[in-house]
Amino acid sequence: MARAISPRRKLITTAAAWTIALIIFFPIFWTILTSFKTEAQAINDPPLFFNFDWTLENYSVVQERSDYMRFLWNSVIIAGGSTLLGILIAVPAAWSMAFVPSRRTKDILLWMLSTKMLPAVGVLYPISLLFVEFNLLDTRIGLVVVLMLINLPIIVWMLYTYFREIPGEILEAARMDGATLKEEILYVLTPMAIPGIASTVLLNFILAWNEAFWTLNLTAANAAPLTAFIASYSSPEGLFFAKLSAASTMAIAPILILGWFSQKQLVRGLTFGAVK
Amino acid sequence: MATKASRSAARIMMAPAVVLLLGWMLVPLIMTLYFSFKRYLPLRGDSLDRGLDWVGFDNYVRFISSSSFWPSVQTTLVMVGGVLIITVVLGILLAMLLDQPFFGQGVVRILVIAPFFVMPTVSALVWKNMMMDPVNGVLSHLWRFFGAEPVSWLSDVPLGSIVLIVSWQWLPFATLILLTAIQSLDSEQLEAAEMDGAPPLRRFWHIVLPHLSRAITIVILIQTIFLLSIFAEIFVTTGGAFGTRTLTYLIFQRVIDSQNIGLGSAGGVYAIILANIVAIFLMRIVGKNLDK
Amino acid sequence: MGQIQLKQVTKSFGDVQVIPPLDLTIQDGEFTVFVGPSGCGKSTLLRLIAGLEDITTGTIEIDGKDATDVVPAKRGLAMVFQSYALYPHMSVRKNIAFPLRMAKMDQAEIDKRVEAAASVLNLTDYLDRRPGQLSGGQRQRVAIGRAIVREPAAFLFDEPLSNLDAALRVGMRLEISELHERLKTTMIYVTHDQVEAMTMADKIVVLQAGVIEQVGSPLELYRTPRNLFVAGFIGSPKMNFIEGEEAAKHNTTTIGIRPEHIDVVEANGQWQGTVGVAEHLGSDTFFHIHNTGLAETLTVRAIGDVSLRHGDTIHLNPRIEEIHRFDAAGLRIA
Numbered sequence: 001m002a003r004a005i006s007p008r009r010k011l012i013t014t015a016a017a018w019t020i021a022l023i024i025f026f027p028i029f030w031t032i033l034t035s036f037k038t039e040a041q042a043i044n045d046p047p048l049f050f051n052f053d054w055t056l057e058n059y060s061v062v063q064e065r066s067d068y069m070r071f072l073w074n075s076v077i078i079a080g081g082s083t084l085l086g087i088l089i090a091v092p093a094a095w096s097m098a099f100v101p102s103r104r105t106k107d108i109l110l111w112m113l114s115t116k117m118l119p120a121v122g123v124l125y126p127i128s129l130l131f132v133e134f135n136l137l138d139t140r141i142g143l144v145v146v147l148m149l150i151n152l153p154i155i156v157w158m159l160y161t162y163f164r165e166i167p168g169e170i171l172e173a174a175r176m177d178g179a180t181l182k183e184e185i186l187y188v189l190t191p192m193a194i195p196g197i198a199s200t201v202l203l204n205f206i207l208a209w210n211e212a213f214w215t216l217n218l219t220a221a222n223a224a225p226l227t228a229f230i231a232s233y234s235s236p237e238g239l240f241f242a243k244l245s246a247a248s249t250m251a252i253a254p255i256l257i258l259g260w261f262s263q264k265q266l267v268r269g270l271t272f273g274a275v276k
Numbered sequence: 277m278a279t280k281a282s283r284s285a286a287r288i289m290m291a292p293a294v295v296l297l298l299g300w301m302l303v304p305l306i307m308t309l310y311f312s313f314k315r316y317l318p319l320r321g322d323s324l325d326r327g328l329d330w331v332g333f334d335n336y337v338r339f340i341s342s343s344s345f346w347p348s349v350q351t352t353l354v355m356v357g358g359v360l361i362i363t364v365v366l367g368i369l370l371a372m373l374l375d376q377p378f379f380g381q382g383v384v385r386i387l388v389i390a391p392f393f394v395m396p397t398v399s400a401l402v403w404k405n406m407m408m409d410p411v412n413g414v415l416s417h418l419w420r421f422f423g424a425e426p427v428s429w430l431s432d433v434p435l436g437s438i439v440l441i442v443s444w445q446w447l448p449f450a451t452l453i454l455l456t457a458i459q460s461l462d463s464e465q466l467e468a469a470e471m472d473g474a475p476p477l478r479r480f481w482h483i484v485l486p487h488l489s490r491a492i493t494i495v496i497l498i499q500t501i502f503l504l505s506i507f508a509e510i511f512v513t514t515g516g517a518f519g520t521r522t523l524t525y526l527i528f529q530r531v532i533d534s535q536n537i538g539l540g541s542a543g544g545v546y547a548i549i550l551a552n553i554v555a556i557f558l559m560r561i562v563g564k565n566l567d568k
Numbered sequence: 569m570g571q572i573q574l575k576q577v578t579k580s581f582g583d584v585q586v587i588p589p590l591d592l593t594i595q596d597g598e599f600t601v602f603v604g605p606s607g608c609g610k611s612t613l614l615r616l617i618a619g620l621e622d623i624t625t626g627t628i629e630i631d632g633k634d635a636t637d638v639v640p641a642k643r644g645l646a647m648v649f650q651s652y653a654l655y656p657h658m659s660v661r662k663n664i665a666f667p668l669r670m671a672k673m674d675q676a677e678i679d680k681r682v683e684a685a686a687s688v689l690n691l692t693d694y695l696d697r698r699p700g701q702l703s704g705g706q707r708q709r710v711a712i713g714r715a716i717v718r719e720p721a722a723f724l725f726d727e728p729l730s731n732l733d734a735a736l737r738v739g740m741r742l743e744i745s746e747l748h749e750r751l752k753t754t755m756i757y758v759t760h761d762q763v764e765a766m767t768m769a770d771k772i773v774v775l776q777a778g779v780i781e782q783v784g785s786p787l788e789l790y791r792t793p794r795n796l797f798v799a800g801f802i803g804s805p806k807m808n809f810i811e812g813e814e815a816a817k818h819n820t821t822t823i824g825i826r827p828e829h830i831d832v833v834e835a836n837g838q839w840q841g842t843v844g845v846a847e848h849l850g851s852d853t854f855f856h857i858h859n860t861g862l863a864e865t866l867t868v869r870a871i872g873d874v875s876l877r878h879g880d881t882i883h884l885n886p887r888i889e890e891i892h893r894f895d896a897a898g899l900r901i902a
Contacts, residue, residue: 122548266389
């Protein structure tokens with residue numbers, strides 16, 4: 001039972017927590033704010049907080065000049081595709097490991113995790129070579145496959161930890177009630193696992209969306225997602241703070257919103273169930 | 277516990293994931309190993325079709341003895357170490373603060389976690405331009421406000437700047453995990469210590485910190501694995517200049533910029549070995565947790 | 569019909585044999601209880617019958633047909649699990665209907681059977697709730713409902729009452745017994761609680777370390793336990809075991825006498841000792857007696873409220889005809 005805390009202490013904690021939170025959040029806040037300024041206002045000295053003429057011009061310029069929608073669409077396809085493909089492959093695997101564990105299950109799980117730790121740069125050339133060989137360079141399907149593979153261990157792990165929380169007796173009850181394996185997975189396991197599957201989808205969508213090694217190295221013009229789109233702003237050309245801000249805001253806004261929903265699952269997914 | 281029928285079904289259902297990951301691991305790994313023993317400079321006319329010269333451990337020796345190797349190792353260590361210290365220490369303090377009751381907990385949590393969801397290219401560019409620009413960046417305004425000379429962050433303290441950016445990205449992760457761990461601490465344990473007359477600092481030292489030790493280890497190991505392969509943040513800020521070339525970035529340059537595949541592959545093998553050393557420790561902890 | 573026969577059944581997990589070769593026949597309509605301490609293999613045995621575990625060697629026959637390799641779904645058995653194993657995402661109605669849906673029964677028949685089961689189990693008002701909204705006893709009834717709608721050849725119960733509180737447990741015990749009286753279907757019931765076994769069973773199977781120690785009706789086990797283990801396990805409070813000189817008087821190594829077969833007398837008892845703890849239940853009083861020279865503690869049941877206190881000297885007379893004699897191997901000497 002939590003004890004009563006003195007109001008004064010609570011106020012001090014509130015002030016401290018909010019100050020730190022606002023400092024941490026400031027770069028994002030500032031980016032969003034600047035995206036509504038004109039380029040001149042963006043570099044005004046002193047910096048302008050709310051006393052400027054709000055404009056949406058940057059957003060339309062960014063869309064016109066670099067076709068933001070195409071990059072966005074690529075990001076959605078690549079992140080979404082790799083996540084869904086990963087889930088399709090991982091659900092049966094995680095089911096097996098959670099409900100029909102064998103002596104090797106633990107080794108297989110740890111081995112899967114170890115593939116996640118392979119440094120990407122170590123295999124950059126072979127992968128590029130294979131991509132050239134199979135005409136996958138700068139294609140969305142190529143990235144879907146690669147991102148699915150790098151996130152597959154996390155997907156399997158997350159699903160595994162969720163499935164393990166479903167009591168085995170319930171699946172046995174279904175078996176006793178005459179359900180076949182297919183019916184057991186369809187009518188009993190899946191409905192019970194939906195919250196877990198949803199969190200897994202969410203977190204992996206975020207991870208794939210933000211992936212910035214393979215997306216930068218394996219794409220050029222056609223399949224480039226938002227990570228690459230933003231990287232094209234690394235060489236400045238004249239006044240560009242407001243446009244950079246608009247582009248950045250558009251790149252992170254969808255995922256910030258999704259991310260806030262997935263905080264709880266984040267801990268579990270990224271620590272492979274070791275911290276709950 | 278299960279029957280034969282469900283065991284064979286399980287094996288079939290596990291096969292796709294296992295086969296795919298096995299291929300994903302082995303094929304590139306074997307190729308990298310193969311190239312690392314070859315002379316392979318596509319720009320000088322070497323090609324797979326004509327066959328590559330076997331050079332033994334030449335690439336391995338040259339990679340280590342090149343003048344950029346040790347500086348890159350040093351840069352890597354400073355960067356990984358710096359980020360780890362900052363995120364873990366601040367993470368513990370922040371987690372303990374957020375564990376206290378205060379108004380607006382939900383919103384504060386959301387604000388604190390936000391940087392983790394910002395894609396690496398965005399956070400690097402936002403910091404480079406909006407925050408650290410020597411003329412128009414927020415930090416220079418702040419410096420001038422206090423009467424100080426603004427700093428050219430990315431050229432004067434390039435490594436420190438990148439450590440700052442990366443720490444900003446990873447602090448939410450450390451905080452969130454440590455907060456989760458703190459919240460699982462049984463409050464009766466702390467109350468018992470209070471009854472036993474332990475003052476707050478000692479309660480922190482003897483009860484909270486040991487309770488957090490596993491979570492801290494996990495944060496350190498997982499972050500190390502991700503930090504060792506930091507790429508985009510360097511790519512869009514300094515491009516590896518001004519002593520910010522980490523081992524990962526050095527290998528990237530060998531492969532992509534100088535197109536020395538053999539040398540880069542040897543470097544890649546070093547990176548894989550290094551990552552695996554860290555990975556072994558992480559696997560031990562995660563594996564122990566599985567038995568429960 | 570529901571006759572179940574186990575022939576030379578064994579079960580090993582890896583190199584560990586948890587059930588050595590075992591033969592057992594359960595007659596149609598019988599209420600059989602598997603009882604034993606935790607880890608004795610009683611649940612494993614039930615799961616072997618259910619088909620949730622493969623037997624390592626031997627055969628299982630249900631109604632004379634070999635069911636050894638038949639999957640659980642096709643054995644025609646229904647099971648009530650310790651945790652009830654209700655489907656949390658389905659209403660009570662859907663939970664009870666689930667086995668019928670899996671059997672592809674038509675909807676009208678399903679509705680009829682679910683309604684009938686619900687009224688028998690007093691669940692009619694709860695049909696549209698989720699299991700999470702029910703009390704422990706109600707969940708237990710849903711689990712039973714899900715089992716009875718299928719009209720199985722036999723019911724398997726795996727410690728079904730162990731998650732209920734003491735008062736509910738007694739009530740559910742009666743309900744299950746009544747259900748058996750009404751349905752006359754074979755029931756196999758696993759428990760570690762010998763009171764449940766004694767009160768409900770037609771036939772008790774006492775297990776220890778995967779081995780059947782004795783099979784018999786409750787009173788057979790009470791009156792003529794085959795060995796020390798059964799003697800100590802059946803009956804509450806436990807039978808007193810006495811070794812040494814007193815046993816030698818009966819020409820054996822160990823004798824046993826139940827607490828209710830020792831009479832408290834005013835004076836000149838055959839045995840005497842000092843009262844340690846006295847548990848007053850009103851109808852009975854249990855004395856735990858020390859310094860008897862027979863065993864470390866002797867438990868005695870006295871009828872009614874006998875006013876002896878801690879430290880008092882107590883005089884006792886055992887009923888000679890109720891003394892059980894055991895040989896050096898622990899077997900009862902008739």
